[in-house]
Amino acid sequence: METEALLFSMERADSSLAHVRQKLETSLTSSFSGADAKLNPTRLLRRLCELQAELPELQEAARVNAAARGKLLHDLQETLASNQGLVLDLAQRTGADVSEHHSSWRDAQLSFNQCCAQLDSEASPATGGSAAGVSCSCQTSAEQPAQLANGIDLGAGGQPGSHGDPTPISELDWLRLDTSLRLDTSLPSLNQFWSLLFGIFRRRETKELQAAQLIALGVRLSDENSRKMRLLEQLGLINLSHNHISLR
The missing domain is CATH 1.10.10 (Arc Repressor Mutant, subunit A)
Structure with a gap:
């Protein structure tokens, strides 16, 4: 009997809370109408809950994008290094002097590193730190x-x-x-x-x-x-x- 009475009391309390919530939402909706509808606290809370539910999916997408970007940058760096190696090999076999190009190669490397660092700093907030390990290996x-x-x-x-x-x-x-x-x-x-x-x-x-x-x-x-x-x-x-x- 005590258990049934307790359950009945809880059901009544839930019903009362639901009724109060409905009245509050109705009151807020009438108070925030027209141009002020976007300021309705009920609407804002509902939207906030929706965004929180979407956040894990968005973070995962950002992590995947950061990983793909890191791989592309790494492949690009490997291609650049390979091309420079081929140029050096050809220069050695032909006896060509390429020393004057060393500074331009270093400048290109530095510019590439700065680009990697900027992309990493821009990606960090979007990934919530989950892709901290994904970065360009040439930094x-x-x-x-x-x-x-x-x-x-x-x-x-x-x-x-x-x-x-x-x-x-x-x-x-x-x-x-x-x-x-x-x-x-x-x-x-x-x-x-x-x-x-x-x-x-x-x-x-x-x-x-x-x-x-x-x-x-x-x-x-x-x-x-x-x-x-x-x-x-x-x-x-x-x-x-x-x-x-x-x-x-």
């Missing part, structure tokens, strides 16, 4: 040259290793290297080069870079730098291929 704002040594970016403050230093090359390993390659190169110079090169890989979160990408970042493929790269390859630190360099 290198930290790699903008502050000072160049042998054509390699020293990073902020002109100090190498700002993103973590690799293990320095020991004197024993240095002495084991081919004597002809060690000519005109010192161990401190090689260690600095290795630290700077390693920092570029670390900042870009990759283990492989194409030659065109290194040039765009300020690494000149001079005879001296090429000799140092061969030394690093002999030490088992990097792999040199046709048009790219990779960490071991």
Whole structure:
């Protein structure tokens, strides 16, 4: 009996609340009519509930769009780097001097990075942070040259290793290297080069870079730098291929 009485009381309370709500909505509708209809609190609350229901679907669509955009930008970057690599290969085979184009390549890379950063900042509010991991892999704002040594970016403050230093090359390993390659190169110079090169890989979160990408970042493929790269390859630190360099 007590349970039935309780249920009856709850039903009456629900009925009373529904009646009060209906009267309130009717009163508000009559109060906010004509030009003021858009200000009706009942209408605004209903629209707010509809928007909240649509929000997950909109965020998912924004996440999918951000992922697609990130893939397109990555593919574009790979295509640009591949084209630059082909140009370098053709220039090497024909003996053409393309050094005057290095600065324009770096400018194009910087412009591309800035575009990526702007697109990421515009996409963040729309995705609600859910696509924070989707970004262009070529963003290198930290790699903008502050000072160049042998054509390699020293990073902020002109100090190498700002993103973590690799293990320095020991004197024993240095002495084991081919004597002809060690000519005109010192161990401190090689260690600095290795630290700077390693920092570029670390900042870009990759283990492989194409030659065109290194040039765009300020690494000149001079005879001296090429000799140092061969030394690093002999030490088992990097792999040199046709048009790219990779960490071991």
